[in-house]
Amino acid sequence: MSAPASAAATELGTSLKTSSGKTFGRRARLAFYNRTFKAICVVCAVFVCIILFSILFLMGRTGILTFEYVSPMEFFFSTEWVPENEQYGAFIFIFGTFALTALTMLIAMPISILIAVFLAEVTPPWLRAVLRPVLDLLVGIPSVVYGFLGMTLLIPLLRDVTGTTMGDGLLAAAIVLTIMVLPTISRISDDAITAVPKKYRDASYALGGTRFQTTFKVVLPAARSGIMYAGILGMARAIGETMAVVMVIGNTPQLANSLLKPTSVLTSNIVMQIANVPFDSTWNYALYLMGFLLLVISLLMIVLIRFMQRKGVQR
């Protein structure tokens, strides 16, 4: 037979028995807490999903009514946006949104990558400690402020430089958006570059690589997926941006066949017109459909980001 348990062992055994014999004992209480907590979590998660699908449903339901009066062909491919004459061709805005986003990324990506390389590889630590928080703060500046800067500084500058009378248009909007998304893209790229293991750099240096060669041939390729992730995040922001764009794009429904011609994009057109349309009109439905289109584009980009994140982990 085993020796009688020591006092300490007995105490341990007692403390392990969760049931204390009371009707609402420790075990029952714990089970109740666990169940309640789980239920709250599930409710929250379901709530978020409900919101998302409600938005999609509401926008889509109202937007789809457009097609009772306007054929999809006309909506997507006609450049005639004259609601007074019942003409609802949104091609100008769809094209404007894609052109603006593409132009923004074309300017923003190289600059952001250079900033990120500068931050992660070149800057002395004390300067880095100052610059990183500054960039993080820039992300939080309200977009209307960027719009003001574009209106009061950039557009007069563009008039002077190019000699046009207006200055509003894709170029002005793209520059303002670039300034807006630069901090986001460069900081996330900076993190991606910093996360590249030191051993890759060591290997390159040990083969006689210069810092320039090491950065562009080893570090940037190794950080590629993170940098692309940063780019898509910036792009999603640029596509949905409204205020800053409204203030510098000119808000004229004409096709942007020049960088300096006043035009309009999906967001700016919605916000300029939504306040003035009759509630149950095709015009209203068409604006909803444009909003729905933006929503779908953004969701697709987020899905793309998710997909890339997963790929990044595998690598």
Added chain:
Amino acid sequence: MQAPAHTRALIEIDKLNLYYGTFHALKNVSMEIPEKAITAFIGPSGCGKSTLLRTLNRMNDMIAGTRIEGKIAIGGADIYSKEVDVETLRKKVGMVFQQPNPFPKSIYDNVAYGPRLHGISGRKQLDEIVETSLRSAALWEEVKDYLKRSALSLSGGQQQRLCIARALAVEPDVLLMDEATSALDPISTLKIEELAQELKDRYTIVMVTHNMHQAARVSNQTVFFLNGEVVEYAETEKLFSTPRDQRTEDYISGRFG
């Protein structure tokens, strides 16, 4: 202390002192490293053997607060003089690290990386360099059909031999191996040791090892470090059979370290 005198010295280290900030990591180290032979640095952790190795290709330059006194000459040229170009030095003095560190690129691109850095871009020439280097590193037969595959798909031992091939591709004269087998399994370790034996006919090899038996198996001369000082420096056989210093004897008989 005298150098084993059976070959010509390629690397001469004269009264070298190295400080990391205020820490005196290498104390008055002098030695000669012979050409086309394997020299092993042994000693307990933190004794300065890796630090000395990294001064030979100036990888310590990148650690802030490092200060060096004394002289290191390779082939008669002071490698810390202003006239020496670090990139050329590192091309001539290749290095293999403790952790296999192939780039996240294809096997081919890993080996071709160094030659490309130094301006070789001809497809044919690169193909040739890649094959020769992989053959030299005893890896060609295993990977010749998978050159486009990611280097990260190789096993640890293969990755390390790939790193050796990558180092050889820029035609160095000296090959530094910083505990190159300590992250590998015994069979991979053996392969790398055999490889080192073959390579010593063409290259001057300096290896740091934690493993005394490895030093005894593969090296021609052995240097024993303790607390930043060279305690003893002799032909490997001599050092292991008849150590002159009591501390060496204690270390190789496993009484500390």
